[in-house]
Amino acid sequence: MRIDILTLFPGMFEGPFNESIIRRGIDRGLLEIHVHNLRDWGLGKHKVVDDYPFGGGTGMVVRPEPVFEATEAIQALADTSGAVVLLTPQGKVFDQSTALKFSEYSRIILICGHYEGIDERVREHLITDEISIGDYVLTGGELPAMVVVDAVARLLPGVLGSESSAREDSHTRGLLEYPHYTRPQSFRGWEVPDVLLSGNHALIAKWRKEQSILRTLSRRPDLIEKADLTPDERELMARLKPESDKENESALPTCGHAQS
Numbered sequence: 001m002r003i004d005i006l007t008l009f010p011g012m013f014e015g016p017f018n019e020s021i022i023r024r025g026i027d028r029g030l031l032e033i034h035v036h037n038l039r040d041w042g043l044g045k046h047k048v049v050d051d052y053p054f055g056g057g058t059g060m061v062v063r064p065e066p067v068f069e070a071t072e073a074i075q076a077l078a079d080t081s082g083a084v085v086l087l088t089p090q091g092k093v094f095d096q097s098t099a100l101k102f103s104e105y106s107r108i109i110l111i112c113g114h115y116e117g118i119d120e121r122v123r124e125h126l127i128t129d130e131i132s133i134g135d136y137v138l139t140g141g142e143l144p145a146m147v148v149v150d151a152v153a154r155l156l157p158g159v160l161g162s163e164s165s166a167r168e169d170s171h172t173r174g175l176l177e178y179p180h181y182t183r184p185q186s187f188r189g190w191e192v193p194d195v196l197l198s199g200n201h202a203l204i205a206k207w208r209k210e211q212s213i214l215r216t217l218s219r220r221p222d223l224i225e226k227a228d229l230t231p232d233e234r235e236l237m238a239r240l241k242p243e244s245d246k247e248n249e250s251a252l253p254t255c256g257h258a259q260s
């Protein structure tokens with residue numbers, strides 16, 4: 001897969017893609033990432049990319065010419081023109097199903113929004129998808145672009161160590177992960193659940209499924225409605241729901257620390 005990123009701050013991308021799993025994907029030839037400086041397509045001697053908003057108001061707006069010219073030049077660098085994705089707080093909120101959809105494309109072009117916004121004609125005539133990474137406003141689309149690259153890259157076959165793991169993530173199916181434990185078996189008096197030490201794989205799988213469902217019911221009930229559950233899992237969920245509701249009712253308001 002080929003990913004092109006169009007940004008006014010290419011230096012921000014120097015670190016994240018040179019480490020760890022993304023680096024491995026690039027080294028294995030599974031992923032190509034190219035970062036382009038929008039300023040290179042800026043207008044005139046000063047390489048201007050923004051201007052005052054028509055109609056007045058504060059802040060600057062990114063002009064359409066540099067964005068169109070840059071994107072068209074980038075599109076010409078490969079056989080397919082690809083999806084053109086604008087990172088903006090006004091976009092559709094990014095989730096695992098969008099990450100999966102993008103991971104099936106042969107290329108995507110990510111455009112990092114900036115300033116007060118981008119000329120509307122870019123949205124109307126160039127962009128294929130508008131993506132937000134959450135309901136908060138960042139200083140620009142660079143961090144969101146990194147989030148999208150990371151979430152998509154780990155879904156490409158061969159990028160993660162074990163190929164099946166990303167596509168079988170519980171989040172992929174709309175559930176949160178079950179709790180994980182490792183050594184030591186007893187830490188500061190806190191024990192690993194007995195079932196995980198039982199060696200009974202069927203029982204462990206059942207416990208993990210229940211934990212996954214319980215966790216999703218209590219923390220993210222909104223995910224359950226969209227979850228891709230088997231009839232057995234739906235039945236399990238119906239059985240666990242009263243238990244989870246009871247726990248939620250009695251839960252103290254959390255302040256982010258373990259209660260002692």
Ligand code: ADE
Pocket residue numbers: 087088089113131132133134135136137138139140141144
């Ligand atoms: N640019 C600024 N904030 C953003 C957000 N939450 N998601 C995507 N792009 C952004």
